[in-house]
Amino acid sequence: MKVAVFGLGFVGLTTALGFADKGFEVRGYDTNTQRCAEISRGHLPFFEPGLDEALARHIGKTFLVADSALEAVEASDVCFVCVGTPGLPNGSADLTSLLACIDSVSESIPDQCVLIVKSTVPPGTVTEQITPYVRTKGLKNPVAVNPEFLREGMCWEDFMHPDRVVCGVSDDAAEDVLLQLYAPFHAPVHLVEPNTAEFIKYLSNSLLATMISYSNEMSLLADAVGSIDTARAFHILHEDKRLAGAGINSYIYPGCGYGGYCLPKDTAALAAVAQNKGIEPRILNGVISLNEEMPERTAEKIARAVNSKDSKIGILGLSFKPGSDDVRDSPAAKIISALIKAGYDDLYVYDPIATEEFRRMHRLPIYYAASAREVCEACDTVALVTAWAEFGSINKEFPETRFIDCRYFLGKA
Ligand SMILES: NC(=O)c1ccc[n+]([C@@H]2O[C@H](COP(=O)([O-])OP(=O)(O)OC[C@H]3O[C@@H](n4cnc5c(N)ncnc54)[C@H](O)[C@@H]3O)[C@@H](O)[C@H]2O)c1
Numbered sequence: 001m002k003v004a005v006f007g008l009g010f011v012g013l014t015t016a017l018g019f020a021d022k023g024f025e026v027r028g029y030d031t032n033t034q035r036c037a038e039i040s041r042g043h044l045p046f047f048e049p050g051l052d053e054a055l056a057r058h059i060g061k062t063f064l065v066a067d068s069a070l071e072a073v074e075a076s077d078v079c080f081v082c083v084g085t086p087g088l089p090n091g092s093a094d095l096t097s098l099l100a101c102i103d104s105v106s107e108s109i110p111d112q113c114v115l116i117v118k119s120t121v122p123p124g125t126v127t128e129q130i131t132p133y134v135r136t137k138g139l140k141n142p143v144a145v146n147p148e149f150l151r152e153g154m155c156w157e158d159f160m161h162p163d164r165v166v167c168g169v170s171d172d173a174a175e176d177v178l179l180q181l182y183a184p185f186h187a188p189v190h191l192v193e194p195n196t197a198e199f200i201k202y203l204s205n206s207l208l209a210t211m212i213s214y215s216n217e218m219s220l221l222a223d224a225v226g227s228i229d230t231a232r233a234f235h236i237l238h239e240d241k242r243l244a245g246a247g248i249n250s251y252i253y254p255g256c257g258y259g260g261y262c263l264p265k266d267t268a269a270l271a272a273v274a275q276n277k278g279i280e281p282r283i284l285n286g287v288i289s290l291n292e293e294m295p296e297r298t299a300e301k302i303a304r305a306v307n308s309k310d311s312k313i314g315i316l317g318l319s320f321k322p323g324s325d326d327v328r329d330s331p332a333a334k335i336i337s338a339l340i341k342a343g344y345d346d347l348y349v350y351d352p353i354a355t356e357e358f359r360r361m362h363r364l365p366i367y368y369a370a371s372a373r374e375v376c377e378a379c380d381t382v383a384l385v386t387a388w389a390e391f392g393s394i395n396k397e398f399p400e401t402r403f404i405d406c407r408y409f410l411g412k413a
Pocket residue numbers: 006007008009010011012029030031032035082083084085097098100101104118119120121148149150151152261262
C-alpha cells in the first residue's frame with residue numbers, strides 16, 4: 001500500500017517513518033522546504049529519541065520526501081494529513097493549514113485514495129467541515145479521522161507501540177485501509193464514528209490538563225497554609241493503590257502550568273466547542289484559567305525569594321517538558337516575561353537542548369549560559385522551571401545557592 005503523509009512535524013514525520021518501518025511505501029511532503037531538505041539529508045529537524053535512527057534506516061528507501069504535493073499524493077492509496085491546528089484568538093482550532101492541504105491535493109489525489117485527518121480536530125470537524133469541504137472540490141474520496149496520542153520525547157516509542165488506535169470511519173474503504181495499515185502494530189484498533197474518534201482525543205487531553213491544574217491548585221493552597229511538604233504529599237498520594245504504578249501520576253503533580261503544542265490549544269478548542277453548543281464548560285474553564293495564572297504566580301514566587309530587582313536570577317529549563325526541545329507555549333517564556341515586566345531583568349538561563357529553539361522563537365533580552373554550572377555560579381537565586389533529570393541534585397553541588405523548585409523535584413539532602 002502506498003502512503004502519503006502531509007506535514008512532517010512531530011506527528012507527520014513519526015507517522016511516515018512508523019509506516020515505512022512496517023514496510024509500507026511512504027512519501028512525505030511539507031510546505032516548509034527547509035524542513036524537507038533537512039529530512040532528505042537524513043537530518044531530524046527536532047530532538048526525538050529513536051526517530052533519528054528510523055530516519056537513517058528508511059530515507060531514500062521506503063521513505064521519500066516529495067518535492068511537491070502532487071508528487072506525494074499521486075498513486076497513493078491513503079493520504080494522512082498531519083499539519084498543525086493551532087488555536088485562534090477565540091480558542092477554536094484554526095483549520096487553515098488543513099484546508100490548504102486539501103486544496104493542494106485536490107487536482108491530483110487518486111479517486112480511491114482515503115483521506116485521513118491525523119491532526120487534532122475538535123469533535124464534529126470532519127463531519128461538519130472537512131468532508132463537506134472535500135465534496136465542494138468535487139472529490140468523492142472517503143474521509144476518515146485517526147487521532148494521534150503520541151507524547152513528545154516519546155514519539156517513536158509511542159507510535160510503534162500504541163496502547164490503542166482510534167479510527168473514526170464512515171465507510172468500508174476507510175475501514176479496510178486503516179485495518180491493513182495498523183495490523184502490523186498488534187494494538188487494539190477501535191472503529192468508531194468520526195465524532196467519537198475526535199472526542200476521544202479531547203477527552204484524553206482535557207483529562208491530563210485537569211489533573212495538572214488540580215495539582216497546581218492544591219500546591220497553591222499548600223503554600224498558602226504553610227509548613228506543607230508539597231512534593232512529599234503528592235508522592236504519598238501516588239502510593240494509593242488506585243493510583244500506584246499508573247503512568248498517569250506524572251500528571252497528578254504540581255509544577256508551573258502545562259504548556260507545549262497540545263494541551264493549551266486543545267483545552268481552549270474544546271471549551272470553544274462547548275460554548276458554541278450552549279454548554280458552559282465549568283471545569284474546563286477553571287482548568288484553563290488556573291493554567292493561565294500559573295506562570296505569573298511562579299514569577300511572583302521567584303521574585304519573593306530574591307533580595308532586590310538588581311539580583312541576577314537563574315532559570316534552569318526552557319523546554320515545556322524534559323526530554324524535548326519543543327518550546328511552543330513553554331511556561332519558561334511566560335515566567336521570564338513576567339519577571340522582566342516586574343523589573344527583574346538580569347536573567348541567566350540554560351537548557352540542555354532547547355536553548356537555540358527558545359532564542360529563535362522567543363527573542364527575550366536574557367543571557368544564555370553554556371551550562372547549569374555557569375548559571376549557578378553567577379546567580380544567588382536559581383529557579384528550576386523544567387524538570388530535566390540533570391538538574392535533579394544540583395542543589396547538592398551548590399549548597400550556597402537559593403533554589404526555587406518550581407517543579408517540586410529537587411533531591412532532598
Ligand atoms: N506534537 C504532539 O505531541 C502531538 C500529539 C498528538 C497530536 N498532535 C496534533 O498533530 C498535529 C500536528 O502537530 P505537530 O506537533 O506534528 O505539528 P508541527 O508544527 O510539528 O508540524 C506541522 C507541519 O505541517 C507543515 N504544514 C503546514 N501546512 C502544510 C500543508 N498545507 N501541506 C504540507 N505541510 C504543511 C508545517 O510546515 C509543519 O512542518 C496537530 O493538530 C497537533 O495538535 C500533536
